[in-house]
Amino acid sequence: MTASASGVPSAETRFLRPQTAQQAVLAELRALIVRGEIPPGSAIVQDALAERFGVSRVPVREALKILEGEGHITYAPHHGYKVAKLEVAELLEVYDLRDVLESYVARVGVPKIDDRHVAKMQAAMQAMDSAADREDMIGVGVQNRIFHFVVFDASGLTRAVRMIRQLWDTTDPYRSLYFVKPLNRETVNAEHSQIFEACVSRDAEAVVGLLEIHRSHAVQDLRAMAEAAQG
Amino acid sequence: MTASASGVPSAETRFLRPQTAQQAVLAELRALIVRGEIPPGSAIVQDALAERFGVSRVPVREALKILEGEGHITYAPHHGYKVAKLEVAELLEVYDLRDVLESYVARVGVPKIDDRHVAKMQAAMQAMDSAADREDMIGVGVQNRIFHFVVFDASGLTRAVRMIRQLWDTTDPYRSLYFVKPLNRETVNAEHSQIFEACVSRDAEAVVGLLEIHRSHAVQDLRAMAEAAQG
């Protein structure tokens, strides 16, 4: 079953064609929520979604159940689904939890970093820079995630990494909402460089400390935004 | 907001009536899996399940999606669902992750313990004892879980606690499989008493340490069972 002259895309260039409708709906809907295009608190109407995606309600409902499990939407029987809305306290809770999980995973992952991991991190840093030059903030976010998850994935702790990924997804809509300003790019780049160097020298504790600082800046911004929004 | 004379059941005595078929299927199926009555690796046929529970396939499929998110079953498009089967390495990974999360949550939760928490823990210990007398091992497991989650719930860290609960669920089928023998009851009781005392004196670090020892015993048993099964 080799890729013949038919239009079958190669394994590398294949723009992931969802094999089932539920997966397509899931991917698209998750992207919409994470990007903040469906704002937190919005009610989700199954029929409307089904019509929007050109599918019936069944695959939509299954995708919604997954998103509920991921914490992106909330569900109440006979009320339906709403895009999850996090209070500031909850956002901070998520960041604390990230502290715990990412520190653990990084301690396991850093010693396992090999040359390919290093190369991938470098590539992500460069791609992040060029995306920033194009003012492609979405691309920046994507590359930023790739950069950080190289270390996490190296740990091989699939469950923990999956949890971390969900926590990132949870907070992403708020980054899109609040971080309209391109947050201090030089600071981020400098910190990434430091993290990268610590990874190259396989210094797990250094990486853990740098990641903590890195996150604390995000939390600081978050707090400031929240107070500004309240006042 | 006191409970009036209306027929509204109080928060304590409300007998949870599954409001929807999907919830009923979910609860029942999860119980079957966690108890090990559907052994790990088994294929799950939607039609059979629907018929078994007397519902159509729609609620079954939604319940399956939830169980997939919880890690109880695996899913492959057009292939269906199977009861998740964990290798020993994965089980150990789960226990390590529990170490990390439970330590974190306990450190937050123990200082917040109040008299009602203490009472609940005592009640659970007694109920666990009487269940053991009746040789009701399921009841023992239920009370054991209640005992431990008093501390976790006290933390107020809903997301972290939910993750911990899922990890418990994940490993439960294997407890049911392997722990046919009523594992050293005196040891468990003694450790629970120690944990209880540490909670009463609000000594978080002591609780964390005791929980670690507590879990390590389970891991030891698990290893032994795995080696016995292989040999």
Added chain:
DNA sequence: GTTCTTTATATCGTATCCAATATGGCGGTT
């Protein structure tokens, strides 16, 4: 024995129908 073809089974999805429930407005009462 290997490979190709056929067949069977189960999943995936659609369409349509009906029941149960929550929401919002209406009118009546106090």
Added chain:
DNA sequence: AACCGCCATATTGGATACGATATAAAGAAC
């Protein structure tokens, strides 16, 4: 004017029937 019960409507929850697709197993040809 504030409160309460009642009713119309929209949405969710679910059932059923049917068709399409993909995987896997059985059988046929070489």
